Amino acid sequence: MNKPILTKQPDDIAFLQQLELWQESGAIRALDLALARFIARQIPEAECTDAVLLAITLVSERTAHGNVCLDLAQARQDPSGLLSPIGDERLRDLVGQQLRSQLSACSVTQWQAELRQCSAVDDLSQQSAESHQLQDVESHQPQDIKSPQLHGIDSHQPQDIKSPQLHGIDSHQPQDIGRHQRPLVLTGSPEKPLLYLRRYWQYEQDVRRGIEQRLKPLPVSEKLRAILDIVFGPERDQIQPNWQKVACGLSARSGFSIITGGPGTGKTTTVVRLLALLQGLELAEGHSAKVIRLAAPTGKAAARLNESIAGSVHRLNITTDQLSQEQQALFPGKDALNQWQASIPTEVSTLHRLLGSQPNTRHFRHNQANPLPADIVVIDEASMVDIEMMAKLMSALRPDARLILLGDKDQLASVEAGSILGDLCDQAEDGHYSQKSCTYVRDTTGQLISHDYQASPSTLKLPRLARMISQTTTMLRHCYRSEGQNLLDFAAWVNQQGILNFGMQGLQRYFEPASKELSYLDLPIRSEGQREWSDFNQLIVAGYQPYLKKLSELEKLENSTTQVLEQQVFEIFRLHKQFQLLCAVRQGDFGVEGLNHRIRQLLASRRLIPGGEQQWYPGRPVLITQNDYSLKLMNGDIGICMQLPEEGQAQTDTRHFRVAFPDGQGGIRWVLPSRLQGVETVFAMTVHKSQGSEFDHTALILPDKVNAVLTKELLYTGITRSKTRFTLIVPEQKVLEAALQQKISRISGLLSE
């Protein structure tokens, strides 16, 4: 049955003209409009309703803001969060009013019905759970999603949307678009209908499948308790339950597990003990050790885990005389213990490197066809992993490989779409452990999970997958850090949105009287509307002076050996890590761009760095913004420009700039500035970019206007980048108040029934 070939021109469609205005106002991207136009060309006129085009535009626009899909009911009920903020007030009102009138023009039921009728939409919403499952399997066939044409739409490259291949679809009959090639997927329940761009739907399916196939409880050896006792040593603290032990027990019986917790709760310590437990179980049974791979989403996070995991493995040091006779029988002799300890890896790579990223493609060397040769994979800082990367990781794992995710669920979600760790840990606070899990934990770890964390009637209301994931998730609840307690208490207050109960007085409690750990700076407006920056300047100079002073000594170094030089450079990096200014936004006087400029001028005026406008100068700290495999530099790495004597010519005056980067293996990598492509000055850094890093003292400056990116998660992430001191810089108190009340809400269907 052939439908007529289309003759309509998108320019004839009044709603598309309205969308042009939306794009000009900044409410949607050119890409969102291009997608709506493209699909309008492909589908019969009768299907091309305003409601359909609106849904396409919104789902595309929402993914740019971190959402995996569009919840139609929620969009209709609360349109305030839809579309990007519009600067021009008149346009804001006009576009807002147009959006509201479009949304109120049809009910959610009608909206779904029109989408179902549309040949660009693959309707999975009415399928039974069983056929849904079948669909998952079917849709996994490579031709569904791997065709370059569809990657064109999905990968959001406008030029691909106009690719001849896609026009090819246009010039043929639209009904020829196979169901599995339709660019949109409608799913969810009648109460929560979800519309996806197919690529994101597929990613979510891959992640779900990867988790589900690992949730079946694994057999657990009866030696578990004995080995766990060796790994943890004699119980010193009386905190009950010891959540670290609970985490090891729950993770040991599942192919998928999550260990979450705030700063200093012992995530790294616990994962080292867990890996020791898993390897110990293998070795005690006479099997060979498992292949373990450790990874983190950025170079910086990988380097930090590298450091802390090496320390934790070292502290694990188990000796024969510590063991009882029964325990010695499991690991007879020093060699067996050495072999056990050596089986725990300390090398951490980035996730991209682990999967084998290939230049200029979204594909990785390791995938379903060429799985990663690993039995156990640990991913740290998992909150930073977006849905695409998680899906690629799941596809690259062997079906029998264990996956362990570590991270702080309360931190900012990934920059790209998805908030996987947050979604998976949504219920972690309350535990929801079943009776079976509690009995298992008691029998294998000796820990008693109190009633507060056991399953309750509310557990039954959770989706099935959420209930299952709760049984393999542990939230570490005790902080073992000896310093910065006041700072962590404040972070917890921000995270729990204390402002809703205690107002701003609740916040003052932490800052008054000013403690060494927490300080508060405002930037009052003095004369002629000018702000008073003197306290800020003092803070910045005090923060950056130590490393810059040390750097100036370096320039005077002559005849030094490489070793001495490197020691000096490490000292410069140590001093540099003492302080970091963080910003919430990029643009404006209070954003990264304005503040980098201001700080450069300030430091030059104090003769701490050279004046002038040259791009490179000694003391310039830089952040790598894109992976560069040839230089072995990863997104997030920080380097410092230095002026050094040329190697072998120390006594001459020939001096050159080099950018120094710690190589993560105890050495320094020197790079010519001209070779660095994606770098930016980092006197000021966004909170997003600071994820995975830690500094002794961080100062977080807020902008002077309320902004959608200001959320409690952003504040929490900024505060927890500090080890010992935190300074909050607030030009306008109402902006802080708004940020404390705002929560990130990202739409996904990961845990939907």
Ligand SMILES: Nc1ncnc2c1ncn2[C@@H]1O[C@H](COP(=O)(O)OP(=O)(O)OP(=O)(O)O)[C@@H](O)[C@H]1O
């Ligand atoms: N059970 C414990 N008993 C005593 N000290 C502990 C315990 N667990 C962790 N620690 C100590 O607490 C500190 C923080 O531990 P760890 O680095 O494992 O935490 P983390 O959650 O990974 O921290 P971060 O948030 O900084 O990544 C370390 O000094 C560690 O030695």
